[in-house]
Amino acid sequence: MHVFVTGGAGYIGSCCCEYLLDQGHQVTVFDALLTGYRQAVDPRANFIEGNLADYAAIDSAIKKASPDGLIHFAAFIEVGESMSDPLKYFRNNVANALNLCQAAVENQVPKLVFSSTAAVYGMPSNIPISEDEPTDPINPYGEAKLMFEKILSWQHRLKGLHYCALRYFNAAGASRNYGEAHRPESHLIPLIMEAAEGKRKLIRIFGDDYDTPDGTCIRDYVHVLDLAQAHLLALQSDFCGSLNLGSGFGHSVKEVVEMVRRVSGKRFTVEVVARRPGDPARLIADSSAAKRILGWQPVYDSLEQIVQSAWDWRCKNPDGYSS
Numbered sequence: 001m002h003v004f005v006t007g008g009a010g011y012i013g014s015c016c017c018e019y020l021l022d023q024g025h026q027v028t029v030f031d032a033l034l035t036g037y038r039q040a041v042d043p044r045a046n047f048i049e050g051n052l053a054d055y056a057a058i059d060s061a062i063k064k065a066s067p068d069g070l071i072h073f074a075a076f077i078e079v080g081e082s083m084s085d086p087l088k089y090f091r092n093n094v095a096n097a098l099n100l101c102q103a104a105v106e107n108q109v110p111k112l113v114f115s116s117t118a119a120v121y122g123m124p125s126n127i128p129i130s131e132d133e134p135t136d137p138i139n140p141y142g143e144a145k146l147m148f149e150k151i152l153s154w155q156h157r158l159k160g161l162h163y164c165a166l167r168y169f170n171a172a173g174a175s176r177n178y179g180e181a182h183r184p185e186s187h188l189i190p191l192i193m194e195a196a197e198g199k200r201k202l203i204r205i206f207g208d209d210y211d212t213p214d215g216t217c218i219r220d221y222v223h224v225l226d227l228a229q230a231h232l233l234a235l236q237s238d239f240c241g242s243l244n245l246g247s248g249f250g251h252s253v254k255e256v257v258e259m260v261r262r263v264s265g266k267r268f269t270v271e272v273v274a275r276r277p278g279d280p281a282r283l284i285a286d287s288s289a290a291k292r293i294l295g296w297q298p299v300y301d302s303l304e305q306i307v308q309s310a311w312d313w314r315c316k317n318p319d320g321y322s323s
Contacts, residue, residue, distance in 0.1 A: 001235065002026040004065050004109070006052065006100060007073030008045065009036025012115065012171055012224055014178040016071065017042050019228035028065045030058065031074065037321040040178055052096040059103040069111040069235040070104055072097065078186060079119065079141045086140035093144035094151075101151060105159045112152065113234045116165040116242065118220075118283065120146040128286035131167075131242055138278060149242055156240050164234040169220040169246035169285045171227055173306040179313035181320035189221075189310055192257055196266035197314070203268065205253050207275030218250035218282045223300035223309070233294040243293065246285025251303050259307045 003020055007013040008029030013036070017027050021044045029041050032051040041047045046065075050057040052074055062070070075093045076082070082089040104112050119142030120135045137143040152163040172189050174180065180190045194200040208215040222245055230245050251259075257270055290296045300306060 001068040002028070002065065003235065004028045004030065004062060004067035004070045005073065006030045006071070007036065007075065007115070009033055009038060009040045010073055011178075011180045011182065012227060013071075013073035014040035014042065015175040015224040016073070016228040016231055017045055018175050018178055019225055020232060021045065023232060025232075028061070028067065030061050035076070035183065037181070039321045042177070052092075052099050055099040055103065058099050059106065062103045062107045062109065066107070067109060069113065070100075070109050071113045071115070071231055071235070072100060073115045075115065075145075077141065079139050080186070082139050082141035082144070089140045089144045090147075093141075094147050097148050098151065101155055101161070105155060105161055109161075111162045111164075111235055113231050114148065114152060114163060114165040116149055116167045117142060117145045118167050118169045118244070118246070118285065120149070120167060123278075123280050124283070127282050128248065128284040129244065130286040131244055131289055162238070162240055164237065164239055165242040166227070166230055166234060166290075167242055167244045168227060169222055169244070169283065171224050172221045173223040173225065173300060173309040174313035175225055175228075175309075179310060179317065181317075188219075188253065188256060189260065189307060190314075192260045193264070193311060193314055195268040196260055196264040197318070201269065202271050203257065205257070205270060205272045206279065208254075208272045209275070210281040212252055212281055214252050214254045216253035217279055218252050218284065220246040220248070220250055220284045221256075221303060221306055222247050222285075223298065223306050226298040226300055229299070230290060230294060230296045233296055237294055239293050243290040244285045244287050245290055245296075246287050247298060247301050248285055248287055249301070250282060250284040255303065256307070259303050260311070263304065263307045263311050
């Protein structure tokens with residue numbers, strides 16, 4: 001297939017593009033490089049620098065590429081920032097994405113796979129979380145993702161656009177050539193690794209008095225290459241709707257800290273501080289629907305594999321993409 005990828009210079013996008021190319025597919029990357037890196041674009045891919053805010057640019061790029069499918073990663077992802085600047089998130093993650101949606105329909109792209117998030121569930125009542133869980137976002141980031149899912153649903157009903165929204169839990173790990181290097185960094189595993197590398201004085205654990213075995217929050221980590229596999233399967237499927245993607249296993253913050261220590265062989269300071277408001281004790285995915293419908297079979301489903309791949313990438317790229 002020829003796959004058109006928005007946000008292919010970002011973390012998950014770059015790893016997914018590498019996976020698609022390794023599987024023999026052709027890839028065109030469309031990215032504004034606002035938060036992504038030119039060095040993260042696989043050299044085998046065709047690269048177009050452009051912004052989704054410019055309808056003419058995205059329409060022209062899709063028309064020229066004439067892709068068999070489209071994967072949409074391009075979005076702002078910082079939950080905290082979305083609380084302080086909500087309009088930035090609604091403008092980029094919803095309003096600008098409308099241009100992509102229109103261009104896809106106008107150019108008769110048969111399938112769009114959307115990078116959504118478990119944040120659409122807010123504070124879920126049931127663990128593990130299935131797609132039947134009510135959606136009730138507690139921040140503009142999750143709300144914007146849910147809004148675009150609804151837009152895609154209407155485009156399917158009224159315009160015939162086939163789509164699949166993949167609701168990730170905690171994406172982690174690295175591919176052979178690409179890894180996680182956000183600006184600023186806010187994800188747990190790379191933050192802990194910065195402490196292991198001596199780039200950060202310490203790592204803070206926000207609360208150790210939760211109702212969990214060791215008192216710290218439990219999250220579901222899914223390897224970025226397993227996410228990439230799911231995107232390809234979604235493109236190849238006739239399914240329309242939303243699916244969860246997670247390992248189905250929960251790991252506490254303390255367990256992740258200890259795994260980074262073990263994999264890296266480094267010692268670093270850990271400080272326990274007060275809870276952050278709005279952090280649920282457990283978030284674990286029920287991904288049985290994705291496995292049943294798409295035939296998705298995660299390969300890198302252990303915490304050690306995830307952390308090892310991330311550490312290996314950082315050792316090869318100590319300065320991230322800045323070099």
